[in-house]
Amino acid sequence: DAKTTQPPSMDCAEGRAANLPCNHSTISGNEYVYWYRQIHSQGPQYIIHGLKNNETNEMASLIITEDRKSSTLILPHATLRDTAVYYCTTRRGTSYGKLTFGQGTILTVHP
Amino acid sequence: DGGITQSPKYLFRKEGQNVTLSCEQNLNHDAMYWYRQDPGQGLRLIYYSQIVNDFQKGDIAEGYSVSREKKESFPLTVTSAQKNPTAFYLCASASPSQQETQYFGPGTRLLVL
Numbered sequence: 001d002a003k004t005t006q007p008p009s010m011d012c013a014e015g016r017a018a019n020l021p022c023n024h025s026t027i028s029g030n031e032y033v034y035w036y037r038q039i040h041s042q043g044p045q046y047i048i049h050g051l052k053n054n055e056t057n058e059m060a061s062l063i064i065t066e067d068r069k070s071s072t073l074i075l076p077h078a079t080l081r082d083t084a085v086y087y088c089t090t091r092r093g094t095s096y097g098k099l100t101f102g103q104g105t106i107l108t109v110h111p
Numbered sequence: 112d113g114g115i116t117q118s119p120k121y122l123f124r125k126e127g128q129n130v131t132l133s134c135e136q137n138l139n140h141d142a143m144y145w146y147r148q149d150p151g152q153g154l155r156l157i158y159y160s161q162i163v164n165d166f167q168k169g170d171i172a173e174g175y176s177v178s179r180e181k182k183e184s185f186p187l188t189v190t191s192a193q194k195n196p197t198a199f200y201l202c203a204s205a206s207p208s209q210q211e212t213q214y215f216g217p218g219t220r221l222l223v224l
Binding site for chain 1: 117146154156169170209212213214215217218
């Protein structure tokens with residue numbers, strides 16, 4: 001699985017969009033990009049994943065660059081409850097096996 | 112209400128005792144996983160199971176054991192052979208219809224006294 005790089009921390013005002021970047025320049029063609037978040041002392045929560053196309057669900061949008069070397073997770077209207085550590089990772093879509101989290105980005109949403 | 116449950120939320124153990132952590136899912140997922148997370152660290156895979164009555168060691172299986180007698184259940188036993196068992200334990204299951212996307216339970220925090 002590709003190595004991912006994320007900024008260690010970001011701030012966002014409540015009600016504004018939070019844009020969290022991730023670099024995965026060594027990603028291979030069959031690897032999906034996954035985003036999870038973890039609120040302190042809770043299990044990681046799945047947010048969204050994608051292969052090539054941009055994806056949107058009820059929680060967030062995922063924008064993947066055309067060369068697939070980076071992506072951005074967008075929380076369109078951040079709330080205080082979105083304060084968490086956000087993890088970007090990659091996995092081959094058909095593989096069983098471990099999920100690897102890096103250090104992630106600590107997102108703090110301010111009132 | 113579908114999901115993954117882990118119990119208990121907090122568990123205290125005396126040194127030298129075995130302890131079993133429960134993980135149950137009603138999502139009809141085939142694959143289940145156990146991870147360990149230490150403070151400020153990422154996830155480390157302990158064991159995983161792709162199907163009932165079958166499981167494979169992960170990266171840090173020493174001192175742990177599992178069973179998979181039912182599709183819904185994947186209990187983890189932390190044995191006295193595990194030298195540093197204090198950690199946050201996370202169970203996950205994977206959806207075959209979503210490229211094996213893993214969904215996590217709430218976790219069990221184990222503290223050895």
